[in-house]
Amino acid sequence: MRNKVIQGKTIKKWEENYPLMRKIVSIDEVFWTNSKYEKFADAIKKISLSKKDVEEAAERLNRFAPYIAKVFPETQKNHGIIESPIVPIPNMQSKIEETYKQDILGQLLLKCDSHLAISGSIKARGGIYEVLKHAEDLAIENNMLTEKDDYSILDSDEFRKFFSQYSIAVGSTGNLGLSIGIMSAQLGFKVYVHMSADAKQWKKDLLRSKGVTVVEYESDYSKAVEEGRKQAEADPNMYFVDDENLTNLFLGYAVAASRLKRQLEEINVVVDEDHPLFVYLPCGVGGGPGGVSFGLKLVFKDNVHCFFAEPTHSPCMVIGLMTGLHNKVSVQDFGIDNITDADGLAVGRASGFVGKTLENLISGSYTVQDEQLYILLSMLSDSENIQLEPSALAGVYGPIQLFRDEAGQKYIESHNLKDKINNVSHIAWATGGSMVPKNVMEAYIEKGKELSTTLI
Template identity: 55%
Template sequence: MVFTKPEIIEWQSQYPILKDIMDLNPVFWSNPNLKNVEEMDSLPLSREDIEEAELRWQRFAPFLERAFPETSSTNGIIESPLEEISQMKEEYLPDMEGTFYLKCDHELPVAGSIKARGGFYEVLQYAEKLALESGILRKDENYDVFSTDRFKSFFNQYSIGVGSTGNLGLSIGIISAKLGFNVSVYMSMDAKQWKKDLLRENGAEVLEFEGDFSEAILAGREATEADPNGYFIDDEDSEHLFLGYSVAALRLEKQLKEKGITVDADHPLIVYLPCGVGGSPGGITFGMKHVLGNHVHCIFVEPTHSPSVLIGLLTGEMDNVSVHDFGIDNRTEADGLAVGRPSRFATIISDQLVSGIYTIEDNGLYRQLANLADSEGIYLEPSAASGLIGPDRIYPYTEANNIKLSHATHIAWSTGGSLVPDDHMAVFYNKGKSLG
């Protein structure tokens, strides 16, 4: 769909914030369509779906533990720690009320990013489905059998394709190749070379495109669907990716209880989630709302040059609009967030669940990255640092909704960084320090 200049002018009149978005100025937008859990319109998924997804993760734990020894300490469960970042708060957010935590998805085993949640999950559910339908698997047996040559030979008949800016492709490439699938990752121009190299080292085919994320997805979908045994993982429209992310809420609920953290009207939980196509923050938000209720407030974060979900929700056009329609170039150093068009599936759900969205300039990502490294000794890739400024950006929303922050818990959700080569990380850090 192509939008005319008069239509965009009309939107600017209806939504004054749109001019700032088009001028690439950082903004905060509060979602007027936010609903309480009990008031939400019918959604295509439920809490029961989240719990079923967690059971699937548990079934595959024996396989994951054998296939990836780095998961042995958690018995094959892929999860990240929740760490308080009090020094970051004290040194760089002196006016912040409440406590500040980092959900360390940059430490997720194997793939080193949040995409291990969704990407791994979708491949595992597909592998389970094929194995059950073929009769080589019984649901009640030990899933350690997925490590055997018999299963790898079986999956070698099938191919998996995915379009990616980097981390999703990395997670899907690693887990698919480990199971025995033939996997092809269609990567946009934003993807970093080291991620392409790592994929190839793990047995995935990497195909590179000069265009952006949407072009890579289109090419990947067409090529994969031309194969009768092909399965395309569609980040723009995937229920399974979404559910894989949603299970994080059950895990976080347990971590909060272990730390004695209450979530209620007097103790709100505010979560800052980096946002690309919208699947991972949308899935986590969906899980949070169903598991922790109305007093968790989820805020998405997008680069000023790639505010695709913000524009889709603001205009109500969802995935019908692209940032390019508004003269925005979709060029950002936050490669995982460099998405011009939002997810169809996730955005429709997030429309009722996300509290707001703020945008951040690339230089702000580098500053926050360096600040975290200096204060906590934690190193993230640029996109993963986007939530660290959240407590300074939340006030328009909390004041308008009379949310008391004195006993609030803030969580910035990191998304990647542990696999970044040291020389690349040094470049990120030095750039952040040079910006002051």
């Protein structure tokens, strides 16, 4: 296997060029820091997207807020703005330190995208935004809507009949499909969600209950995307939501950053040169964590340090970033199976768009074993009474890796953070979990408890 040629080099040669590759191929946990990381002022010059693009996305979501509040009553208290709380988790921080015998300097917070309204995951940001933008474009092009209208008029038979002439398709491991499916069906679109083998049954069942056509595959995420794209290419009235080349999705996610800034101010969390912010984001193909990271860098610039988190069996982003090959390689090329219980992260090939956009802005990436996700899931439920799905715990593992791995310590030193490390705020971005059925969640928690007795 080590003599297999990938992009002109054998795996053995890749391992010689990138010593961390040997551990990655062996499915061991790694913590990688980005040698191409640059100051924000330099990195942003190479990126075509801007703060103005993110502001326009935020304005679009504000226009749709009256409609969202009308059709999804759970959003009324936030006036149709889909946003999640951020909460300190001191009991969990203490439990981590005790269990892993590792001090976590600074304070640990949880950004609860797991509890976003409508679809219960981070995909309620980018996925829903993309559908709303497409609906707005269609309605304006057909002279049915202007930006000055009250968008609650979209909740009508007239608009549902109009949108029913069009279809939306997406390939998904689960959560993106939920957000696209629920929002599209609500507007009146015909919806097709192409689901990979990793997708949980309850997610497929929920989509079907909303009138969504779910197409299942025995293969992984890439196949689901490929088939969804083919279907859309054959139908001029079908729009394909592309999670690999995803400017609109990306901008929907990026809106989170300015809202987070306000939330941190409300709970007296300071972010400045002397009070750095470290953010750990579970990563599949890269759209969600990429968009959020881009937004965070626009807001906090060099005072925020973003790390992607991936399962050891699906390390597509760390391989893409480390080698600079991005979407030109898959984890399967290196003999890695891409089989993980973290279904939202079960992606074998990273988004080239995200990798290239962030290659000078992302601080690093790390991998985590599935077993650790279950252990942390159970621990968080016990210590804070917060329930997440396994993939969402990948972010919680970040501070453990940062402080115990030599590469993490070097990152702190090389960025002159050693004297400020007690002032750090760590945000684990919890990407999903609130819609997991009770019996499924109970099984997750029990599995975590069992694993903690044998692995720790």
